[in-house]
Amino acid sequence: MIEASDVIKRYGGVDGVTALQGISLDIAEGEFISLVGPSGCGKSTFLRCLAGLEVPTSGRLLLDGASIKGPPERLGMAFQRDALLEWFDVLENVLLPADFGGYGKKKYEARARELLRMVGLDAFTSAYPQALSGGMRQRVAICRSLLLEPRLLLMDEPFGALDALTRDQINVDLRRMWSRHRMTVVFVTHSITEAVFLSSRVVVFTPRPGRIAEDIAIDLPADRKLAMRESAEFGAYTSRIRGLFEQMGLIHD
Amino acid sequence: MISVLAGAMRRIAMPLLGALIFLATWEVGVRLFQVRPILLPAPSLIAEDLIASPLWFAEQTAYTLGITLAGFGVATVFGVAFAILVVEWKILDRLLFPLFVALNSVPKVALAPLFLIWFGTGATPKIAIAFLIAVFAVVIDTALGLQSAHPDTIDLARTLRGSRLKVLLRIKLYCALPHLFAGLKVAMSLALVGAIVGEFVSSQRGLGHVILTAQGTFDTPRVFAAIVILAVLGVALIALIGVMERLALPWHHANARHAN
Numbered sequence: 001m002i003e004a005s006d007v008i009k010r011y012g013g014v015d016g017v018t019a020l021q022g023i024s025l026d027i028a029e030g031e032f033i034s035l036v037g038p039s040g041c042g043k044s045t046f047l048r049c050l051a052g053l054e055v056p057t058s059g060r061l062l063l064d065g066a067s068i069k070g071p072p073e074r075l076g077m078a079f080q081r082d083a084l085l086e087w088f089d090v091l092e093n094v095l096l097p098a099d100f101g102g103y104g105k106k107k108y109e110a111r112a113r114e115l116l117r118m119v120g121l122d123a124f125t126s127a128y129p130q131a132l133s134g135g136m137r138q139r140v141a142i143c144r145s146l147l148l149e150p151r152l153l154l155m156d157e158p159f160g161a162l163d164a165l166t167r168d169q170i171n172v173d174l175r176r177m178w179s180r181h182r183m184t185v186v187f188v189t190h191s192i193t194e195a196v197f198l199s200s201r202v203v204v205f206t207p208r209p210g211r212i213a214e215d216i217a218i219d220l221p222a223d224r225k226l227a228m229r230e231s232a233e234f235g236a237y238t239s240r241i242r243g244l245f246e247q248m249g250l251i252h253d
Numbered sequence: 254m255i256s257v258l259a260g261a262m263r264r265i266a267m268p269l270l271g272a273l274i275f276l277a278t279w280e281v282g283v284r285l286f287q288v289r290p291i292l293l294p295a296p297s298l299i300a301e302d303l304i305a306s307p308l309w310f311a312e313q314t315a316y317t318l319g320i321t322l323a324g325f326g327v328a329t330v331f332g333v334a335f336a337i338l339v340v341e342w343k344i345l346d347r348l349l350f351p352l353f354v355a356l357n358s359v360p361k362v363a364l365a366p367l368f369l370i371w372f373g374t375g376a377t378p379k380i381a382i383a384f385l386i387a388v389f390a391v392v393i394d395t396a397l398g399l400q401s402a403h404p405d406t407i408d409l410a411r412t413l414r415g416s417r418l419k420v421l422l423r424i425k426l427y428c429a430l431p432h433l434f435a436g437l438k439v440a441m442s443l444a445l446v447g448a449i450v451g452e453f454v455s456s457q458r459g460l461g462h463v464i465l466t467a468q469g470t471f472d473t474p475r476v477f478a479a480i481v482i483l484a485v486l487g488v489a490l491i492a493l494i495g496v497m498e499r500l501a502l503p504w505h506h507a508n509a510r511h512a513n
Contacts, residue, residue, distance in 0.1 A: 053408055070411075075412055087502075101415075
């Protein structure tokens, strides 16, 4: 579905910053891929290139064989900050993609309510976002990104600001939604555990300028429970990724 | 519920108490030092003048209020439209904005006699002056507000492939509202200034005219009576915009309460 070959992104002129240094990565339809790496390694930049929000300086970046020029159709995106519109209630926020895309809000209202019910927010459809907790807000943002049944869902550290408990729950919710819809997900995170738990593949980035250090297929049962994180297989994946970070000199014991 | 009521009472009571202390000091001071009314009349004397002809004062006030609201209304409509044009089309920003700033730095009071030549002596030149003085605040604050949308929100709109009109109507205008209301409060007081200036230059009616003619006959209590009405009018108009703001921005209002 996505083919990236030797994607380079530089900001500024001659003595500018190189954010991405030759990223080559193929993503198949229906995969759940996590990009992990230290802060400023360019993983968010890569995501923004996929979203059509940034244009690579050089290299090829194809979606369904065509080069990405501007945000593609049927794209869902979730941001670090939930980017909810404070002046609309929860239901209006979830319906925003239908409104902006010109698909008609009425047609999608039932689906919006269904999505909100799935994440336990059906009682809050007419609340303003500022009345909600951080975890609830991020759930609304996820419902919004899923409204139009996206083929491609891009998530840029969406759960970074949540507390550990809320984060666990929302991880379970997201994993369940993905098993049901099987859209392609590219997920940027700092958390190794989160990446392994959610993904079918984890791509580890080096510090800036960002390159791919390793591409790890996660071969764990499809039906994932939180308790699985204590299993030996799970631990093997996380310690392998942590080992990579140690080799890069990012963590010291 | 009782504590809310008590809180509201305290909010109104304290400024009233301040005003009362100010008036009492004034009254006592004037009587104690036997200040001549032509220099500084006692509050009681001013009140007497107001009570003597309430209908006449009401008529003058209504005229000035009409001029102020008309100037303010035109300034709001034109100011918001101009700000949208300038923010949405960068070329218009570079073409028109420096000119607009240059025009604004001309003292508007100096233009009043010119407006008499252009528009005659009716209400039009006064509304024009009120408009001219008020419009700058509306434009500056609205333009600032339209550009205050968070970058993530703009990115979101881009990924949703929304049209520019949708982005303007659903996002930018809402971001602009809190700034717009701040600008409207300033614009309202400035429109009142403009109306009075207009009436000073040429008028048969209005509070500006009252001040000018009373000053001509050394009727200082009447000058003060008009000034008192202007002060109350100013406070009331600003308070009115405050109420409109709370009604128009329920999410913002709730937010402020949350912060407390």
